[in-house]
Amino acid sequence: HSNNLKSILKNLGDITVRSNLVDFTFKNSSTLFLSHSKILESINTTIFYGFSKGIHESNLVISMSEKEKIQTQFANEIMTSTQDNLSAISIALPENNTQVPGLYYQIFKRFAWEGISLHEVISTTNEFSVLVENDTVDKAFSAIKKLGH
Structure with missing residues (x-):
């Protein structure tokens, strides 16, 4: 499972930031x-x-x-x-993401390690968005980018 998880984390889809x-x-x-x-x-x-x-x-x-x-x-x-004063960071997930145990755990663990509080989480099958306060959006974006390393 860990090889599949690492592969998905390295190949996350588009990351979009929306503010205001x-x-x-x-x-x-x-x-x-x-x-x-x-x-x-x-x-x-x-x-x-x-x-x-x-x-x-x-x-x-x-x-x-x-x-x-x-x-x-x-x-x-x-x-x-x-x-x-919230911003959303939306991440496109590969279609097989629902078959990979621990995917969300790794993402949320990274936010916790970086000291980032999530205001809200919105999810569909192949995409999810986290809402953070505007003043932490850069830090949250950076945390997501680090997932594949």
Whole structure:
């Protein structure tokens, strides 16, 4: 397994950094998806946008330019927190990444070793993004680049 893991870490796909993001956390409600769907109709599709739903709460990460739209559209929802000044580092993973034990462990271990706190993690099957505060994005990017060494 370790040879496969080393190979994947050396050959991580594109790494993209997006800045000026804001993260909203809302309590789940019967109207949350309606608010969410209305936002999807009105935002520019080229901006950063991430949404995840947990059991009790949902997170929405979006470009700062859309902050007022979110605050207006979600005004009737219960917002439990919001955080400005975030950046996302997105990493493309090879298609076989789900078959390699320890991949995420190695990535998160590197962040811990470097003293980098993660504000949020957004994941799909072959891509994941970590949200960090703007003042640690350079350090976080460097930590990811070191993974293959």
